[in-house]
Structures are given as structure tokens and as C-alpha cells.
Amino acid sequence: xxxxxxxxxxxxxxxxxxxxxxxxxxxxxxxxxxxxxxxxxxxxxxxxxxxxxxxxxxxxxxxxxxxxxxxxxxxxxxxxxxxxxxxxxxxxxxxxxxxxxxxxxxxxxxxxxxxxxxxxxxxxxxxxxxxxxxxxxxxxxxxxxxxxxxxxxxxxxxxxxxxxxxxxxxxxxxxxxxxxxxxxxxxxxxxxxxxxxxxxxxxxxxxxxxxxxxxxxxxxxxxxxxxxxxxxxxxxxxxxxxxxxxxxxxxxxxxxxxxxxxxxxxxxxxxxxxxxxxxxxxxxxxxxxxxxxxxxxxxxxxxxxxxxxxxxxxxxxxxxxxxxxxxxxxxxxxxxxxxxxxxxxxxxxxxxxxxxxxxxxxxxxxxxxxxxxxxxxxxxxxxxxxxxxxxxxxxxxxxxxxxxxxxxxxxxxxxxxxxxxxxxxxxxxx
Amino acid sequence: xxxxxxxxxxxxxxxxxxxxxxxxxxxxxxxxxxxxxxxxxxxxxxxxxxxxxxxxxxxxxxxxxxxxxxxxxxxxxxxxxxxxxxxxxxxxxxxxxxxxxxxxxxxxxxxxxxxxxxxxxxxxxxxxxxxxxxxxxxxxxxxxxxxxxxxxxxxxxxxxxxxxxxxxxxxxxxxxxxxxxxxxxxxxxxxxxxxxxxxxxxxxxxxxxxxxxxxxxxxxxxxxxxxxxxxxxxxxxxxxxxxxxxxxxxxxxxxxxxxxxxxxxxxxxxxxxxxxxxxxxxxxxxxxxxxxx
Numbered sequence: 001x002x003x004x005x006x007x008x009x010x011x012x013x014x015x016x017x018x019x020x021x022x023x024x025x026x027x028x029x030x031x032x033x034x035x036x037x038x039x040x041x042x043x044x045x046x047x048x049x050x051x052x053x054x055x056x057x058x059x060x061x062x063x064x065x066x067x068x069x070x071x072x073x074x075x076x077x078x079x080x081x082x083x084x085x086x087x088x089x090x091x092x093x094x095x096x097x098x099x100x101x102x103x104x105x106x107x108x109x110x111x112x113x114x115x116x117x118x119x120x121x122x123x124x125x126x127x128x129x130x131x132x133x134x135x136x137x138x139x140x141x142x143x144x145x146x147x148x149x150x151x152x153x154x155x156x157x158x159x160x161x162x163x164x165x166x167x168x169x170x171x172x173x174x175x176x177x178x179x180x181x182x183x184x185x186x187x188x189x190x191x192x193x194x195x196x197x198x199x200x201x202x203x204x205x206x207x208x209x210x211x212x213x214x215x216x217x218x219x220x221x222x223x224x225x226x227x228x229x230x231x232x233x234x235x236x237x238x239x240x241x242x243x244x245x246x247x248x249x250x251x252x253x254x255x256x257x258x259x260x261x262x263x264x265x266x267x268x269x270x271x272x273x274x275x276x277x278x279x280x281x282x283x284x285x286x287x288x289x290x291x292x293x294x295x296x297x298x299x300x301x302x303x304x305x306x307x308x309x310x311x312x313x314x315x316x317x318x319x320x321x322x323x324x325x326x327x328x329x330x331x332x333x334x335x336x337x338x339x340x341x342x343x344x345x346x347x348x349x350x351x352x353x354x355x356x357x358x359x360x361x362x363x364x365x366x367x368x369x370x371x372x373x374x375x376x377x378x379x380x381x382x383x384x385x386x387x388x389x390x391x392x393x394x395x396x397x398x399x400x401x402x403x404x405x406x407x408x409x410x411x412x413x414x415x416x417x418x419x420x421x422x423x424x425x426x427x428x429x430x
Numbered sequence: 431x432x433x434x435x436x437x438x439x440x441x442x443x444x445x446x447x448x449x450x451x452x453x454x455x456x457x458x459x460x461x462x463x464x465x466x467x468x469x470x471x472x473x474x475x476x477x478x479x480x481x482x483x484x485x486x487x488x489x490x491x492x493x494x495x496x497x498x499x500x501x502x503x504x505x506x507x508x509x510x511x512x513x514x515x516x517x518x519x520x521x522x523x524x525x526x527x528x529x530x531x532x533x534x535x536x537x538x539x540x541x542x543x544x545x546x547x548x549x550x551x552x553x554x555x556x557x558x559x560x561x562x563x564x565x566x567x568x569x570x571x572x573x574x575x576x577x578x579x580x581x582x583x584x585x586x587x588x589x590x591x592x593x594x595x596x597x598x599x600x601x602x603x604x605x606x607x608x609x610x611x612x613x614x615x616x617x618x619x620x621x622x623x624x625x626x627x628x629x630x631x632x633x634x635x636x637x638x639x640x641x642x643x644x645x646x647x648x649x650x651x652x653x654x655x656x657x658x659x660x661x662x663x664x665x666x667x668x669x670x671x672x673x674x675x676x677x678x679x680x681x682x683x684x685x686x687x688x689x690x691x692x693x694x695x696x697x698x699x700x701x702x703x704x705x706x707x708x709x710x711x712x713x714x715x716x717x718x719x720x721x722x723x
Contacts, residue, residue, distance in 0.1 A: 080688035087473055087690060105473040105690060206587055212674040214685065255675065262591045262673025269670070272560060277569050278590070417472060421689040422486060426500040428685075429507070429677030 045070045045328050050086070051097030052079050055176055055313070059383060060341050068335050070328050078266070079213065086111055086318075094321045095329050099313045101146040101215065101411040103171050106316075107160055113317045114154040114169035119330050122337040122354045123173075129404060130174045130312065130353065131166070139405050145219065145237020145412030148174060148312045172314030173333050174353035176345050179308030179403045183274060183284030187298045196220075196306050197227035199281060200254050209273055209282035210251075212263035214424035216411055218244070219309050220283045221251050223408065227306045237412030241419055248423045252430045263428075267291075274299055286349040289396075290388060303397040307408030314353070346370050347383050351400065373399030459703075466696035475692050483697030487682075504677040505705065511593065511668070511678070512661040515600040519657050520650065522601065523608025527649070528642070530609075531616035532624075544613065547606045559599060559670040566590040566598075591673030599671045600661055607660070608653035615649030616642065651717045655710055662706045679705075 045068075049056070053076045061072040075093060077085060083102050085092060090111035098106065106112050117123045127136060133149045134140050143150070153163040154171055162171070184193050189204075199208050199220075211217050222236040231246055233239060239247065254260065261279045264270045270288045273279045275297050284301065292299040315336070317329045335341070342358030345351070347366060352358040359367055368374035373395060380389040397403045414420055469480035491499040498506065526547070534540050550558065565571050566589040573585035588594055619642065627637045643650075665680030672678075679702045686695035 084687070084690060109473045214689070260673075260675060261587075263675060265669065265674060268560070272563055276563050276567050278563070278567055413472070417689065418486075418691065421685060421691065422489065422500075425504075425677070425682050425685055428675065428681065429500045429504045 045324075046073060047071070047094045047325070047328055047332055048073050048075060048092070049095045049097065050075045050077070050082060050093035052077065052082055052099075052313075055097050055341075055345070057344070057383070060344060063340050063344075064332065064335055067340070068331055070332050070335075072332070090318050091320045093318055094325055095332060096316050096318060097175070097313060098172065098316070099311055099411060100148045100151055100172060101311070101413050103151045103162075104146060104413040107151075107154070107162070107171060110158075110160055111319055112171075113319045113321070114157050114159065114171060115173055115316060115330075115333070116157070117168050117170050119334075120170075120173055120337070121334050122357060123170075125354050125356055126174055126337075127351075127353060127355055129177070135401055135405050136355070137401060139401070141405060142307060142310075142408040142410075144233075144235045144408065145410035147237075147410045148172075148177075148314075172316050173337070174312060174314040175336060175341075176314075176350045176352060177310065177312035177404075178286055178350050179310045179397070179407050180283070180285060181304055181308050181397070182281055182302050183270075183289050183292075184300050184302045185274060185277065185280040185298060186300050188277060188280045193281070193302050194305050195227045196223040196304050197229075199224045199283075200228060200250075200259060202257075202259070204259070204281050206258050206261055207278070207280045208260050209262055209264055209270075209279040210260065211270070211283045212265045212428070214421050215413055215417070216309075216311075217263075217283070218247060218420060218424065219409060219411060221247050223306055223309060225250055227304075236409045238414050239416065239420070241416055244414075244416060244420050244423050248427050252427050255427065255430060290349055290382075294382075294386065294388065301396040303403070303406070307406040308397075308403065309409055309411065310404070310407040311411040344383050347381075349395075351404065355400075369393070369395060371400045373397075373402060462696045462699055465693050466700045468693040468696075470691055470693045473690055480693070483691075483694040484701075486694060487697055487701065500677075501682070501701075504679060504682060507677055508662060508679045511596055511600070511676075512658055514593075514597045515604065515661050516654060516657050518597065518601045519605045519608045520654065523605050523653060524612055524646075524650070526605070526609050527612035527616055527646075530613050531619075540617075544609070547609055550602055550606070555666065556670070558603075559667065562595065562599065562671065563590065566595060591671070591675065593672070593676065596668050596671045596676060599667050600664075603667070604657050604660060607656040608650075611652040611656070612646055612649035615646040619645045647717045648719055651713055651719055654713055658709055658713075659706055662709075663702065 047070055049072050051074070056074050056076060061074065065071055075085075079099065079102070082096070082098055083105055086096060086098070086102075086106050087109045090109075096112060128134050129141065130148045130152060133143055133147060151162050151171055153165070153167045154169040155161045155163045155167065157169050159169070163169075182193070182196065182199060198204070199210070210220055218239075219236055222233055222239070225231055225247055226233060226236070230250060231243070233243060262269075262273060264273055264282070267285065267288055270282065270284055271291045273282065274284070274288070274292050275295055286301055289299050289301040315333050317326065321329060337354045337357065339354070339357030339361040342352030342354055343361030343366075346358050346362060347370065349370070355371075359371075362370070365377045366380070369376040369380050369389070375394050376389055376391050378391050379387055380391075380393065382388050397406075465475060466483050467479055467481060469476040469478045469482055487501050489499065491502060530540050530543055534543060553561075563570065567573070568585045568587060568590075570590070572589060573582075576582045577585065623641055623645075624637060627641055632640070663680050665678055665684050668676055668678040669681060679698070683695050683698045683702070686692075686698060
């Protein structure tokens with residue numbers, strides 16, 4: 001019995017091997033005859049795209065492939081991990097989607113390539129928020145922290161220095177940005193909230209939260225402390241050691257008094273805290289507010305009188321990317337600014353860098369709701385078609401000019417970053 | 431001659447594992463130790479000798495006396511959580527293993543019941559932890575239930591985002607790591623020993639203390655090593671269940687890594703490793719595992 005089984009096994013294995021060899025040979029043969037001459041022409045255009053997920057989406061990838069034939073392979077990571085990867089593994093990506101405040105770490109590493117402005121078709125149409133630090137209507141906006149226009153240009157293609165004046169070499173081609181503020185549960189708070197100071201109001205003891213990403217969390221903390229009138233910072237994005245000490249001291253006292261229910265680190269945690277009612281007021285990101293609302297729970301991205309903390313991200317290219325890949329990368333960046341992606345991002349509550357092309361890809365009603373602060377004439381839908389707001393709704397914070405015009409500071413990496421990180425650990429341990 | 435041959439074969443047998451061990455454990459560890467004595471700036475490691483990673487870590491430890499500095503506070507908290515988790519998982523794990531080994535007679539049922547212990551591992555770590563919110567939260571099942579029964583008036587907030595919830599999650603996750611090695615030791619206890627004790631007039635408790643516990647010691651120590659090493663290095667569970675408000679040794683390393691301060695992270699890793707080794711070697715001092723196996 002065992003013998004016959006063994007024999008069977010041997011026979012079948014051998015015949016299988018033969019068959020496999022035959023097929024392999026056939027494949028190799030046909031490849032050598034028909035495939036070879038076409039390899040170059042049929043090589044798929046693939047770009048490895050490293051980013052935090054804000055700009056990413058299957059729909060963007062699909063549309064890009066349809067329009068340009070470039071296939072995007074997303075590599076998603078957290079803000080910190082993206083930076084880590086650029087510094088330690090520059091060969092592992094082609095296009096990088098990152099925030100301006102990371103540049104202070106990325107540019108000196110020498111691993112990213114300054115893009116040539118003249119190869120970007122829409123470069124001159126990029127909103128002056130990035131190039132001049134002002135709204136399209138000319139109003140100046142807050143410049144505390146790592147504001148994009150401070151780190152937009154390089155001295156040269158391979159330079160590690162930021163240029164104060166406009167040059168041909170751009171660090172990041174801007175894509176998307178937004179103004180962040182506190183998210184609140186109006187149904188549980190039941191009174192108007194108008195100031196960042198409310199985050200530390202004892203009324204919300206055990207029901208407040210702040211985000212546990214040191215470089216961003218401390219900016220929110222600074223907004224709060226300035227609002228309570230305890231200190232006026234020269235630059236919230238670049239505190240002195242004494243200012244860091246003061247900020248962390250006030251926050252530590254609040255923590256010890258039980259002000260905070262929890263800190264959050266990722267998108268889903270923030271949604272969870274708010275949706276479950278564990279917190280009623282906390283630092284938040286715009287799409288997280290949208291997510292809570294789409295669960296049928298009231299949540300407001302509350303405009304506050306002290307203004308917004310803003311962030312912005314854009315594209316650059318790895319220095320290891322050369323030849324045709326470099327050209328595809330430019331093609332991709334140009335496609336991204338050409339409007340479809342801009343409309344897609346605007347419809348999620350972000351802002352696109354080239355407003356004119358995005359406008360052409362949105363309906364008048366959508367543009368009115370998202371960008372002009374007008375009441376929606378018909379239902380507002382998310383890019384995937386799900387209902388976001390019913391007709392008649394007005395966006396929290398109003399128009400683009402109101403929101404971006406109210407920016408007080410930008411996400412930043414401080415000169416005293418190392419010290420701040422240590423103090424943050426102390427704060428968590430307190 | 432034969433001796434030599436024997437030892438050669440022994441080396442050959444241990445060789446592959448040893449190579450894997452050297453390449454994927456010892457070498458990286460050596461690098462970590464080397465890097466921990468490097469300098470760093472905002473975006474890169476500088477291969478220059480510096481103890482900054484260590485001195486920064488212990489900053490203020492002498493100046494702040496008698497108050498504890500950050501690192502000591504953090505370790506005190508980590509060790510406390512670790513001890514609580516260890517004590518509870520040991521009690522529960524030992525009881526379950528005892529039940530499986532001595533009260534469940536059939537092999538099949540022993541296997542089925544042990545597999546039941548793996549249920550917590552059927553979903554991902556993050557989902558498991560998020561699932562505690564609707565149960566323990568302010569408006570969660572437990573609080574709502576107690577309020578509806580009239581036992582409490584205001585929800586108990588310490589159920590979630592507290593040391594309680596951290597230890598609860600740890601116990602839920604890691605009791606299994608205690609059950610398996612203890613069970614494994616227990617089923618190898620010769621039933622005749624237990625019968626002999628009974629015949630000699632020992633009470634159940636005396637049998638437990640004088641026969642079962644000493645013979646289950648290797649299992650207890652192995653289970654303890656699993657639980658202690660995992661909890662000492664954890665930062666995800668403490669982070670999520672503690673509402674990111676409780677410091678842990680692992681969390682400090684993570685924050686440093688995220689800030690691209692690799693040498694400082696490595697220095698903290700070396701410190702954590704040292705402390706964990708001290709705890710483990712104290713445990714193995716109590717029981718010589720090699721002899722017992």
C-alpha cells in the first residue's frame with residue numbers, strides 16, 4: 001500500500017516537472033522571439049509614491065493612469081515615518097508627498113531633488129498663499145512657523161540651502177493645504193465656542209484632547225496658551241527653550257488636573273474619541289470631522305477668533321530618480337495640478353494649490369459651498385458619492401478667504417526641536 | 431576521536447540556528463549599542479563618539495532629587511504595570527493550566543479548550559483595543575449597565591484610558607502566554623506523585639504547594655519571561671489603552687525614533703535591554719531552566 005502510494009507520487013512528480021520545464025522552455029522561447037524588441041516600448045510607466053495618505057486615493061491613481069498612462073504605486077506611512085524613510089532609504093521611492101515643515105530635516109539630508117519651476121506648466125498659477133504668503137485678494141496671512149514661502153526655493157538644483165528670493169529650483173511643488181482648528185461636539189457643549197482657550201477650560205475637565213505628535217501638538221498648545229493670555233510668543237513655530245518650558249509647564253498642570261481624556265495619534269483615534277463622546281473638544285483634522293458627521297453625530301470644525309494652525313504639503317522627487325522616470329515624475333506633477341485632482345481634494349474639504357484648474361473641475365454649486373462659503377443649493381456629496389451635507393448647509397469657517405486668511409501659524413520644526421521632544425516625553429510621563 | 435566527532439556533529443546541528451541568531455540578532459544588537467554612543471543632529475547620525483543619548487536621557491535625575499526625573503518615573507511606571515500584569519496573568523494562567531491539566535481528562539477537550547484561549551488573537555491588535563471603547567467608555571456598556579441598574583449615578587471614568595484599562599488589555603492578551611508553558615509543565619507531572627501525596631495524607635493545598643508548583647516551575651518561569659519581556663517593551667497597548675497619557679519605556683524609544691534621533695533611541699533601547707536582562711536573570715536565578723528541562 002505504502003509502496004504503491006510512493007510510486008504514484010514519484011511518477012506524478014516527475015511528469016509534473018517535465019511539464020513545468022516544457023512550459024518554462026516555451027515561455028522563454030516565445031519571450032526571446034516576440035517579446036524582446038518590444039520591451040522598451042511596453043515598459044509600464046510606474047512611479048513609487050511615498051506619502052501620508054492625504055493626497056492618496058484609488059480614484060486619483062485610476063484617473064492619473066487613464067489620463068497619462070502612469071501607474072502610481074502608493075507607499076503610505078505616518079508623517080514621521082515618511083521623513084524617516086526619506087532620510088534613511090532614498091532609493092525606495094520616486095515621488096515624495098510631504099509637508100513643508102519636514103523640509104528642514106529633508107533638504108539638509110541631500111536626498112531630495114529641487115524641481116525646475118519652468119517645467120511645471122501651472123507654476124505661475126499656483127496660489128500666492130505659497131509664493132508670497134498672501135491671499136489671491138492680496139491680504140497677508142500669518143507667517144509664524146515653517147510657512148511654505150520661507151522654504152519654497154533652493155539656491156540651486158543640488159543645494160542644501162533655502163533661498164530667500166524666487167529661484168528656478170523649488171523644494172516642494174504645492175498640492176494641498178488646509179487650516180486646522182479645534183473640533184467640538186456642539187450637541188454636548190451646548191454653547192458657542194469662540195476661543196482656543198476653551199481647550200483648557202475646567203468646564204471640559206476629562207473631556208478634552210490634544211494630538212500626541214510633538215511638533216504639531218505643541219503648536220496647538222501654544223495657540224491655547226496665547227489665547228488664555230498667559231504668554232505671547234514671538235514665533236509659535238520657533239519657541240525658545242524658556243517658552244517650551246513654560247508651554248509644557250502649563251500643559252502638565254492641566255494634565256495632572258485631569259483636563260485631558262486621552263491624547264490621540266492617528267486619524268481613527270481622533271474620530272473614535274469624538275464619536276463616542278469621550279471627548280467634546282479636541283485638536284482635529286478636517287476629514288476626521290467629516291467622518292464623525294457622516295456617522296450621523298454632530299461635530300463642528302469650530303472657527304476660533306485667534307485663527308487657524310495651517311499645514312501644507314507638496315511633491316518633490318528623490319535624488320535617486322533619473323532618466324525617463326524623472327520625466328514621468330514631472331508629467332505626474334503636471335497632471336496633478338491640471339485640475340481633476342484639485343477638484344477631488346477640494347471636494348474633501350482640503351484646498352488645492354492651483355485654484356483655477358480645480359474650479360473648472362467642480363460644479364458652480366460645489367465651488368460655492370467649499371470655496372466661497374455659500375449655502376449649498378443641492379446636496380453636497382463626497383468624491384465617492386456618499387452624502388456629506390444636505391442642501392442649505394454652509395461650510396464651517398466659511399469661505400477660502402475667511403479660513404486661509406485667518407491662519408495664525410504653520411506646522412513647524414523648531415531650532416530647539418531636540419529639546420522640545422525631550423520635554424514632550426516629560427509631559428507624557430508626568 | 432569519537433568525542434571530537436560527536437562535538438563536531440553537535441556544532442553542525444546547532445550551526446544553522448546559530449548563524450541565524452548571529453546575523454539577525456547579535457549583529458543588529460551590536461549596531462544598536464555602537465549607534466547609541468554616536469552623536470546626532472536634526473536629520474542624521476554623526477559617527478562621532480558621544481554619550482549625549484545617555485546623558486540627555488538621564489537629564490535632571492540628580493538635580494530633581496528627591497523628585498523622580500522623567501526616565502525614572504517612566505521606568506517606575508513601566509515596571510509597575512509589568513508587575514501587575516505578571517501577577518494577574520500568573521494567577522489566572524496557573525489556574526487555567528491546572529484546570530486543563532488535572533480536571534479535564536480527555537486529550538481532545540484539553541486541545542479544544544486550549545484553542546479557546548487563543549480567541550483574543552483572532553482579530554488584529556488595534557481592532558481589539560478599539561473595541562474596548564464601546565465597552566468601558568463613558569457611554570459604554572459597563573457604565574450604562576451600572577447606571578441603568580441604579581448602582582452608580584455618574585459614569586466611572588477610570589475604566590478607560592487609565593492604568594486599569596492598560597493592565598486589563600495586557601491580561602486579556604497575554605494570559606495565553608502563561609497558560610501554554612505552565613500547562614506543558616503540568617501534563618508532564620507523573621500522576622503517581624499526586625496519588626502518592628494523597629495516600630500519604632496530604633491535603634489538596636499541600637499537594638499544590640509541595641508537588642505541583644515546584645514541578646511546574648519551569649513553565650511558570652518561561653511564561654513569566656514571555657509576559658515580562660513583552661510588557662516591558664510595549665508601547666502600542668499602553669498608548670492606545672492609556673489614552674497616550676501614560677509613559678512607557680517603549681514609548682520613549684518610539685518618540686525618539688520619530689524625531690530621527692536614532693542614537694538617543696538606541697541609548698534608550700540599550701537601557702531597556704539592560705533592565706529587562708536584570709529582571710530575567712533574577713528570575714532564572716530562582717529556577718535553573720536548563721536543568722529543569
